[in-house]
Amino acid sequence: ACGSSEGEDEDTSNGDTQSETDGGEALSGNVKQAGSSTVYPMALYIQERYASKESDVNVTLQSIGSGGGFEKSTKGEIDLSNASRPIKEEEKKKAEENDVNLHELTLAYDGLTVAVSSENDFVDNLTVDQLKKIFLDSSDAKKWSDINPEWPDETIKIFAPGHDSGTFDYFNEVILEDNAMREDGDVQTSEDDNTLVRGIKNSEYAIGFFGYAYYLQNEDSLKALGIQNGEDAEPVKPNHDTIQSGEYAPLSRPLFTYVVESALEKPQVYDYTIYTLENAGDAAKEVGYVALPEEKYQEQIDKVKELAGK
């Protein structure tokens, strides 16, 4: 109970308790949300706050990866599906087959962070080509010394998000250009980013990638690598500014939630969606992502209102 009342305090101090869209009548029912583990901390923050406002609405949240979320939302099993990548064509098709319309909402920006353990004292920056060499299945570099002869003759241990992960898809697309990533005994994949964090933290010769928030929470034990987008470019490390400005390229990316349009007919889903947009900025700041400009949220709110016919 204390947790939520603290949330309320913040609410009032931030002055955004405006969303009494439904005439103040107490709502009830279920809102089901599932998907991206990158979005998860934000979503959890919003969900937690919302609980102190509408205590009778049952919001459930599962962290099962962007793909996992789409799997359910395209079948209409859930109301909101969080994603760290845009919906894929085949997922769209599947939604159509099931008569489900998904409406995309952008919540924040993330810098997909490539990190090593803070014990690692030889790498600070990597070029995109080096990233390819490390992660591509077709590459035969298995040791750090294969990447740079000055680096130790030690096996590279990779901790990467799993196949249902939007982060994986995004990395695969922009760095590996949709070529297969290495998957062998030295690669540990997991939908669960914290598993990756733990794995990297504890092994000097490990490398991996995940959402910026997960790095920020573990700044002490991780080292984010600067990324050189091109041979001669300056290495850029992810931080609030470089992500917002897009300077952290090519790994800056938007984070989404997709709402099932027909679900907006349910007042609690509608209310929760609006609430999410109203609070996404705060949530992003709180957990370490970068908020969109205020008007971007307002535009999306208006759009949702229109969709819901209000």
Add this chain to the structure above:
Amino acid sequence: MVSSKKNHDELSVKERIAKNKQSNSSTMFVEKLVPKLLLLCATLSVLVTLGILYTLLSETFTFFNQVSVVEFFTTTYWNPWRDSYGILSLISGTLLITITAMIIAIPLGVASAIFLSEYASDKVRRMLKPILEVLAGIPTVVYGFFALTFVTPMLDKIIPDLSFFNALSAGIVVGVMIVPMVASLTEDAMGAVPNTLREGAMALGSTRLETTIKVVIPAALSGIVASFALAMSRAIGETMIVAIAAGATPKFTLDPTQSIQTMTGYIVQVSTGDVSFGSTIYYSIYAVGTTLFVFTLIMNLLAQYISRRFREEY
């Protein structure tokens, strides 16, 4: 011909009972109905088994329509996202955990059983045994957390090459978890050895150790071995500890310092990530589940067989 008897009391219980009997067909109805209801409940356990078999087998069947059985059981590369289904690497992971666990659990379990059953005084036994049994009651998620945050860092100090997620740490903790199981089943088996045999040995001048090793353990051997089989079955099926601490990299290896994946670990990984109903990966968890089920079933049947077949009559 019932001669009215001499109890001309104010209450003739006998007559009342006789009257109640005539009007009481409902008792008889209940009497007939109850066994049927009870049988129905008893049959439920069979239904559960059938349910398990049905779910496992039907989905597994679909899986093997898409993936070759031979490939599944004979190849060693497991990567469902690349359509490579070589379950041997999951099996090797499972075995690695099981072997490690048994290396811990058998000596510790048997030694504890010997201590409790042959050496400890009643008071010490009554004190130690429940504490030991607490080990069996701790939820596995707790063990998993402990393995990852305590045992692994400790091991890492001794074994520098240890991968952070590794079979060793998980296996050790699984082993500790099943120590009470081995200990208590072994103790039961040893307890069933009649005291007269111990007395016979001691009267010949045997020490406790000789009595235990040469008389009690051979006499209790079938029960002890059966407990190993049950413990193995338990280790094979253990899920949370390995899912948390052993990693998720299917690997055909017998090196316990490596990160591996077990059959149970795979099922958890896929089903908590995303079960895309109807995809090959979805069916694969049932194929793995079936394999797991068969492994544990064999161990259980083996345990029952051993304890039945080799039961000593004293």
Add this chain to the structure above:
Amino acid sequence: MADTKSSVFNVKDLNLWYGDNQALYDINMDIKENDVTAIIGPSGCGKSTYVKTLNRMVETVPVVKTSGEIEYRGKNIFEKNYLVEDLRTKVGMVFQKPNPFPKSIYENIVYGPKIHGIKDKKTLDQIVEKSLKGAALWDEVKDRLHENAYGLSGGQQQRVCIARCLAIEPDVILMDEPTSALDPISTLKVEELIQELKKDYSIVIVTHNMQQAARISDKTAFFLSGELVEYTDTNTLFQNPSDKRTEDYITGRFG
């Protein structure tokens, strides 16, 4: 003299097997109303088996098979539609080891009436008093009717079991070595009680104690290896047995 009494049981050519082992051979025996009938014989001769057959309790052992007839009050109890529950309501039983239920004394007594549908509290109270008085126990326990019967001494427990049996006003009471687990004083009390009960009930009592049989019974049956060797007036049997084996047994030559 006793032959003018009417029969409670007519046992005709009774054979009984536990699986393949025959335990009773061709028993023929009339048990008369208001007699105390004693069954004696060495251990394992089939005494318990026999009395348990009279109320078909022996059937709780699943492998039991019987042949022959037992007529209770003229009706064959082995007939298909004969209700055992009915039989056992009329033919009560007291066992070797006192076996009160782990309930209060009161609950023990009213158990029978209750299962037979008597629910009225006042009637039940009356039954409890009457049965305990009948079992010569009322004065000893009337102040602690609601205490657990396990708190009583062995002899008292056995009398609770007798009272429990009286509570449903049976016609016959079967007793299987009712005093063998009791001390001499309790034994005496139970023996006196049996003499008392005889007025209202027909009693069949198994005993391994020949003095007891001689003291309390009207007729005595001597069993040996599943056979009924001799069955006659108690006095005749003990003073003038007609069978050599009976004589050997009562003079202590075996058993």
Add this chain to the structure above:
Amino acid sequence: MADTKSSVFNVKDLNLWYGDNQALYDINMDIKENDVTAIIGPSGCGKSTYVKTLNRMVETVPVVKTSGEIEYRGKNIFEKNYLVEDLRTKVGMVFQKPNPFPKSIYENIVYGPKIHGIKDKKTLDQIVEKSLKGAALWDEVKDRLHENAYGLSGGQQQRVCIARCLAIEPDVILMDEPTSALDPISTLKVEELIQELKKDYSIVIVTHNMQQAARISDKTAFFLSGELVEYTDTNTLFQNPSDKRTEDYITGRFG
């Protein structure tokens, strides 16, 4: 006459408690070499307890406490650094219920020699033959030495236990009702065997069978409620007991 023999055991003021229950009271008793000493007394009088104290087997019951002394060949067996294993090697024991190990006959016999470090196959073979002959069993089992001892009859099993005991060539053999679980013929055999063994060993035998005690023993001790009432030559004890209680017991007045 027997007093010229040297003592095997000198029991002095022995008291023994199971927890708070005293089971033996102030026992004083000399046991002589190459005698058969019988211990008789009613059930529960402490016979088993007493013989088990002689080789300290009674200590396997954890609550046992003792006071007093037992000297075996001049040394107090209760002394701190007295090795029980050593005592038990010299003072063998045969129990009421035959308790062969669930192993072959051969393995049963060589168990003792083996734990005491004899490994030579030929010596072991010799020991087996000698012990089985000593136990009058050799002819019956010599062709099936490697069969499980559980396949033998009760009497044979008991003789296996005796042979097992002989295999380590003890000085004294304690026997706790060794024939009570046996049929008359086996009993006879064991009794004959005891007479035979007497030549080489001192034997203490507990028996509930007074005829047996009279038949086979040189001296008899009568125990009652944990006390040693009378201990003297067997003939004297049975024909001319000096204590009233002994007389009552041997004439069958109680027990």
Add this chain to the structure above:
Amino acid sequence: MALVNKETVSNKMNSRILKNKIAKVIFFIATIIGLLFLGALAYRILTQGLGSLDMDFLTGFTSQSPDRAGIKAGVIGSLWLMSVTAPVTLVIGVATAIYLEEYAKRGKFTRFIQINLQNLAGVPSIVFGLLGLTIFVYIFKTGEIILAGGLTLGLLVLPVIVVAAQESIRSVPNELREASYGMGATKWQTVRRIVLPAAIPGILTGGILALSRAIGETAPLLLVGAATAIFTLPSSIFDPYTAMPIQIYSWTKAPQPEFEYVASAGIIVLLVILLLLNSIAVFIRNKFSKRL
């Protein structure tokens, strides 16, 4: 001719006795290792978790921030699960036990059920998870609700209760049954009024132990879809839920390292509840075991 050389025998005596002493110490140490492990676990969990364990933790929901996270939803969710698991398994389990012990003929069918139960007890819990997922979530489309989770756990612990109830019923002395039959009672009257009351302590003890097993289960609930984050309490068995072990598991996966302490605090709560349940079981056993 002495075949047994007394000299060798007594020479060997000391080393044998020494071996026995050493063995005793080794066996003792082996016994203690288990306890030491338990001690280490307890110490570790307590030192990590006690700091976070306060009233707010007990009465709060989970949170995105480790300082605010609480276990209320987990505790209540677990209780709700048990409200399904307990009655279902107790009724079915005890009925099965009564059938097997009191009614069934000792035939092939009974043996089959018995062996089946034994093997069911050895089926890994994750396979029960697969069963629950398929039957409840996919076939009956219940969704991820308490009913589905509770029933899955119920099936999982059913064999435990059956075995405990069987043992308990078997230990009711036969004389009591005979006494009841002797009064003309029918079989069911005897079972209901005599056997069951006498067996109830054992059944309850077994039941509680089975429930404590169910409360700690994680894997099957992961499969049948307990929620990781939920901020409302269920109001019926058709509501979504989370459970203590699921909550703990989700904390071990949270991004902030401080969640390790929260997880430890959660573990303390879970272990305390299990300890309580077990103490109740022991209490019942001790209280009633003297009676029969």
